[in-house]
Amino acid sequence: MERGAMPDFTREQQLGGRVAGVDEVGRGPLAGPVVAAAVVFGAGVPADLAAVIDDSKKLKPAVREAIAERLPQVPGIEIGIGAASTAEIDKLNIHHAAHLAMQRAVGRLPRLPDHVLVDGNKLPDFGCAAQAIVGGDRVSLSIAAASIVAKVVRDRAMARLDARWPDYGWEKNAGYGTAVHRKALISVGITPHHRKTFGTVRRQLEEHYSAEKQV
Known part of the structure; x- marks a missing residue:
């Protein structure tokens, strides 16, 4: 892949001050929380790390894990993680729940950043200057790092849930509606994390209640 196609630190340097990159993971799954991360590279990004950080969706799991393990060791880095539960997703809708997770991630930084860069086209209120960038995880190293942290944290959470509810394949599908997951919805039913x-889940619930009424 050409270096020009990789995220860089240009926007952060142009803005100056403490710039947080923010991204979320988990809008589409049928189960589990939506997780967001905020990353501030307060002293810049080491060259060897900048060379491998990319949009989390482009990286293999082992590479994401290695980067996530390395990030807390970077001098000057600040990392905040936030989530919104399935109950909050059902109450607020996924769009507002994702924004809540982002706000929580920024709120868990040591202090409010000077500027926030968010992957997407809409912004929640962070209480500071902010900018939405469509495809931001492909252009900003801070956003890309946040996407990696959020992905790793959420995948680990879904793997822990898989140990308690193994029929749905969450360790492998992270809660997305794969064939295994959909089959288990029919044969096993709904969990508290759906x-x-x-x-897909709502229709399964409706069919379940309809069947109960007929009994």
């Missing part, structure tokens, strides 16, 4: 307002 998003009841999402179409």
Whole structure:
């Protein structure tokens, strides 16, 4: 991959001060929380790390894990992690729940940043200057790092849930609606971690209640 296609630190340097990159993971799954991360590279990004940080979706799991393990060791770095539960997703809708997770991630930084860069086209209120960048995890190293942290944290959480509810394949599908997951919804039913307002889950609940009434 050409270096020009990789995220860089240009926007952070142009803005100056403490710039937080923010991204979330988990809008689409049928189960589990939505997780966000905020990353501030207060003293810049080491060259060897900048060479491998990319949009989390482009990286293999082992590479994401290695980067996530390395990030806390970077001098001057600040990392905040936030989440919104399935109950909050069902109450607020996924869009507002994702924004809540982002706000929580920024709120868990040691102090409010001077500027926030967010992957996407809409912004929650962070209480400071902020900018939304479509495809931001492909252009900003801070956002890309946040996408990696959020992905690793959420995947680990889903793996822990898989140990308690093994029928749905969450360790492998992270709660997305794969064939294994959908089959288990029919044969096993709904867990407390399923998003009841999402179409596939909602329809399964409706069929379940309809069947109960007929008995």
